[in-house]
Amino acid sequence: MNKQWIADVSLLAVTFVWGATFVVVQNAISFLEPLSFNAVRFWLAGLFLLLWLLLFYRSLLTQWSSSLLRAGGWMGLWLFSGYAFQTIGLLYTTSSKTAFITGLSVVLVPLFSFLFLKQKPTANAVFGALIATAGLYFLTMNGGEWSMNRGDVFVFFCAISFAMHIIVTGKYSSRYPTLLLTVIQIFTVAIMCSVFAFLFEDGTQMWNVAVLRQQEVWTALMITSLLATALAFLIQTKFQKYTTAARVALIFAMEPVFAAITAYIWAGERLSPAGIIGCIGILSGMILPEFRFSLSFGKRLSTKRHLTR
Template identity: 85%
Template structure:
């Protein structure tokens, strides 16, 4: 139980970093397009982790094999598809709808855990996921448009991808060394982002010195590559083995809450009443999922 609490707290810290860096990333992609930005971000993170690996964890290279390589690539492909589909979807839909639809991974992960891992979610996890989903709606939609367009479909497949990334990370993290698995995953995303940046964007901007020298860009790249990528995915890969995918999804649902709070502090953005209700709903859903025994299980024990 202690390891699970430490794991959950560490993953919550990851969600905080992702939410807190939303503002700096938003400023940076006004200079460097999203796929190009993520390509540079993941290359920097991968190079940093690779250097750290050779300096301090060289002995772990002996565990590198075909099975680990395929697992890392598989994790990286799901992670990349999540980023890419969200980026394409945002061309055709609103940020608020994209935020809500992406957050549906909170509901998808318990379902996928049951289908692919045969892990039956607790009543707490199901109830918490439902409450968090309503919270996501209030936080991101704020009475927005419910009509469906092609951008929404792209973002829905993005949610599927992020959900599958949590599932496969949980599956492989307990079978392979954390550092090697993380490095392989990150380099996979870097390569894929680079390829698709040249297909959908002006990929040459990735090494345009004039753009990279912009303070908003290099600051965002430094923060996201070290904290939101290298450290964050290293923590997720290491600690997810001690908790369930459903709990991970609920913890990561706190990302938009942290984004809203940091936007309020640093950018002066104000949350509406609906947004405040949404934040409370997400937090409540996460707390319910963390209760040590489900309401349904407790009722069965009493009977």
């Protein structure tokens, strides 16, 4: 079976899990503050992966190196930034808006590829970014008025972070063992979340049994730590080497779609007509860079997929 097809299906499954957890996380952070929640989430995920490594893949420890540590730490830094900004943003904006603004990372990937990897974006990639930006404007309108609140700003920085995470994952995933690289980046996020939780929140709530016993909290922690963190990033690190960053970004564009569906089913969230237009604009901006349109003399107009990077 084609490895790229397996990679695409696996990454789509990961995207579904991420999209479905927006509402779950938003409910949980009403009891446990965002950075504290992420600290517990990533510690649990990291410990699970470490136990898995020691029990079944201990021989991989012989491949430990300082360059591996730097690569995993760099991936973890961008991952921490993305989740920190996203979870804080959920305090001030809706799950649907968070999902669609986060999706702008798909448009940012070609731009950052040009800035940091010197890969020139196509003309329709630039056009797609403009369409997505217009879509963002409509999505954040409220009754015809501009309403970019602080939650939306936090989530936009989250989009930047996740775009960088896609790029660095693509860079390092083929160089180092998947499990080791994943363990390092997960523990990096756990440590950084813990430090910042004590600096900006009441970090002692991370081990407050009364808080952790809340159904909304422990349910969210179990789902996000095992499925949306340990398994999800293990799969991304494993399979991104078999496809391109642009293709991964296109697959991740389905995350806000899944999030909007689950927000509709579980939380009863509705988008205004302008918001729907904005969502269509952002999705169009995400997908457009993945296609190339060409007209050949004497031949009919043909459209084919064009995967950059």
